[in-house]
Amino acid sequence: MVRIFFDNSATTRIDPRVLEAMLPYYESMYGNPSSLHQFGTEAHEALEQARERTARALGAEADEIYFTSGGTESDNIALQGIAFANRRKGNHIITSNIEHHAILRTCAFLEDQGFRITYLPVDREGLVDPESVLAAIGKETILVSIMAANNEVGTIQPISEIGLMAHEHGIPFHTDAVQATTKMPLDVAKDGIDLLSLSAHKFHGPKGVGALFLRKGLDVRPLAYGGGQEKGIRPSTENVPGIVGLGAAIYLGISEMDEEVGKMTSIRERLIDGTMSSVDGCQLNGHRTRRLCNNVNFRFENVEGESLVLRLDHEGIAASTGSACSSRSSEASHVLKALGLSAAQSRGALRLSLSKMNDMHEAEVFLQAIVKVVEGLRALAPTRSSGSGCER
Amino acid sequence: MVRIFFDNSATTRIDPRVLEAMLPYYESMYGNPSSLHQFGTEAHEALEQARERTARALGAEADEIYFTSGGTESDNIALQGIAFANRRKGNHIITSNIEHHAILRTCAFLEDQGFRITYLPVDREGLVDPESVLAAIGKETILVSIMAANNEVGTIQPISEIGLMAHEHGIPFHTDAVQATTKMPLDVAKDGIDLLSLSAHKFHGPKGVGALFLRKGLDVRPLAYGGGQEKGIRPSTENVPGIVGLGAAIYLGISEMDEEVGKMTSIRERLIDGTMSSVDGCQLNGHRTRRLCNNVNFRFENVEGESLVLRLDHEGIAASTGSACSSRSSEASHVLKALGLSAAQSRGALRLSLSKMNDMHEAEVFLQAIVKVVEGLRALAPTRSSGSGCER
Amino acid sequence: MAYSKKVMEHFIDPRNVGDTADSDGEGRASNAMDGDIVVLGITVVDNKIVDVKQQVFGCAAAIAGSSAFSEMILGKEIEEALKISKEDVAEYLGGMPEGKIKCSILGPEALVKAVEAYRGRDRKVD
Amino acid sequence: MAYSKKVMEHFIDPRNVGDTADSDGEGRASNAMDGDIVVLGITVVDNKIVDVKQQVFGCAAAIAGSSAFSEMILGKEIEEALKISKEDVAEYLGGMPEGKIKCSILGPEALVKAVEAYRGRDRKVD
């Protein structure tokens, strides 16, 4: 059976070269980086090489990179960390209403703790207006956090403009770059970023490891306390193979970015054009051009998302309806709602997310399958025009 | 060159069978467990099998196991989680003064947040007196946290007695079992444990993954917020290969525990007897018999710990002075201090920690090396009796 | 919990799908919140359901549930068919993930209306 | 940062280790907090250090530092030798981890005392 993985925003397949780089740290160089002996020194060096690579990918300094257990933890350290460490300066944070739950639910927690959060709206295509950031900034504002690119609809935010707005008022700017990393250029200097979150498994690295860029001089309180690793910002025995994997994945991802982004963009375009021209009642969610190279998000009239995903899965194609984290729940997507879509419209959403491991042939297979699947589901559905039994 | 790894309390080498169990989840079953499709379902099933295995190893129910990023995070969720969720019931926590920094520094943070912490003393051999727990319990007490076995000196605490004391007053009991897991029997029912922390890399599983047992019905606040994974107690895309590794490691560790503990105990005894009979000025730290099967901790008069470790490393033997997490710093060990040792005595500490992968031959190699290394270092040292230059 | 094999079978290949226009009685049930709809048509001979047609819009649980329900009521006497609950449907399908059991309620609800419609028509014919 | 190769060389095989009893001047320096001790003995001819003996108790940095320092002062005139700082020792060893540079201070301190002792003896001899 074909197995096509079009769910790369949920997670990606590890690059075999990344796994290869990791294996020695499982098999023979398994020391604890804090240990004084040879095993410890080897592990420590591997850690520092990965830190260098991560820093280089972002235009940062190595000592501004902190390894974490993933995007969620990076986002939480950034938000909770800045909030609790800077409470005396102010209690106001600005974000958008299409952030990932790792941001939004952390903000809800911070509201419980007495912080005030401004959730900026987005337009129909998912864009935050930089002027709205400026308008929201007050004397109490201690952080602006706007994602680099959205995980559901792929809209790319004007982060450098937003960073500029924040900096004009001396406020640090955090960006959740979990989806953006290796999919678009990121430069913490040029883009005016003071904190940045990323997660290795979104770019062919291992699950359970991420990084946080923290500009020197920022005051941040950790979430957890322990043996002092990562300068106390993120203590715990370092996940050496995982961190090596992150380093290898970001190194490869950045080196090959131009080429791979081009390839993904062509597949994305073929998927968008092909589907919209062959399936009736299909619209694109998000921005037509300011979107991640690997994101396609449709809504189909009179088709239900879960059914669509499961029928596609039966055809060997893995895709998703809302974002992965909530796909086992059935809440409507907060992102699609923020874009102005009705609950009924959101219900017919399908996200295809690509990686460098996809190819054009897979797009063609999808284009065959989607017609069959949508037609099949619509054939089951009662036509809207038919009255109810009682009324006949 | 020989390479002998006697630093297994810092971390262990992964069991090849564990790595083998993990690899398919890197290579082909790489889905996000939250995803609806086949890739997601495979990953989800793997997660639940690991949860079952972990539960079985502890005598718990599968839905009482939460996967984390390691021992530090488990300890922090337990302590901060109980503290912040139960603040209305009281603000007092009881622990000991020989806990790992993941407990002690979290307690220090909680003190900053207005909690009151009782740090119970230990005797010269590192034992907490269960009666002292009872004596410390007050109306405000919301948690007792005492480690199952100490990471530096290996002393095994009377946790079931301590659990009983806590339960008599309806107070939940947490134990940091990071060093104890697979080294001694643990049963959350028999031992009266309500929360338990463990970390896979301490028992031949991967680094960066741990678990927290949380008895049903306990109120716990998470450290981080996000996509709702692990019932919201520990959100983030699950580290599937890591969790599979934890499951495999705990399954193997428990199945083979009796045999491996016996083997480690014989090596431990040989190391203790052999060293003490051939090196002058050598004492054992910790309890002679109530100690982990894999722990040896000496102090050598007139020898400095770091030098000892590095000279042993030069002979191909990896060991440690204080606990790993602080071995790149030079603070004196808080554990040895709590046992009543002077700073000078602590400075000569050497920890050897074994695993099932060590053998008796390695003990013999060590016994040769330690004589040479201690003699070599002592030969460098000024004899205490020689007066200072100025006084001559 | 993932869907059972039987749920997936019914979901991929739903039974008794078809136009309900020619049935003796047709019933429609819907869930305003989710937007799920089930339309059920029954053909009755001697108080026995001899043919069923169903149409469904919704998640996999709704589709499989409606399919299974149509199979379960086929050949049954009306009173017997009316006794089938959403839990029976879930059980028939080898279990349903928590929170998805509710998606099988529309079949039974639509049947109630279809029977009402059938009996109403019957009465008119009398 | 781990220890440099040169630190490890000096640590494993320290130079000029030996009894200081027969030196022209002996000096001892110690660090009360860490318990580190360095004892240095110098033999002086025409104001030049022609032999050095050292003994050391302490961490690897202290051992390597004392060894390196003994090597650095050998053959130097006293005034020149006294100018060598802990930073010079660290540099001579190809760098030292932060926080370990302080461990190289005992050599220079012991030299000051050894020179005092030597000069004191000298004076007495005069």
Ligand SMILES: Cc1ncc(COP(=O)(O)O)c(C=O)c1O
């Ligand atoms: C935009 C965004 N932020 C944060 C996360 C959380 O990352 P992780 O699941 O690795 O913790 C994700 C992915 O789930 C994401 O897409």
Ligand SMILES: Cc1ncc(COP(=O)(O)O)c(C=O)c1O
């Ligand atoms: C007793 C104890 N608790 C907690 C920890 C922390 O575990 P980890 O480093 O895996 O977070 C350790 C190990 O470092 C330990 O020995």
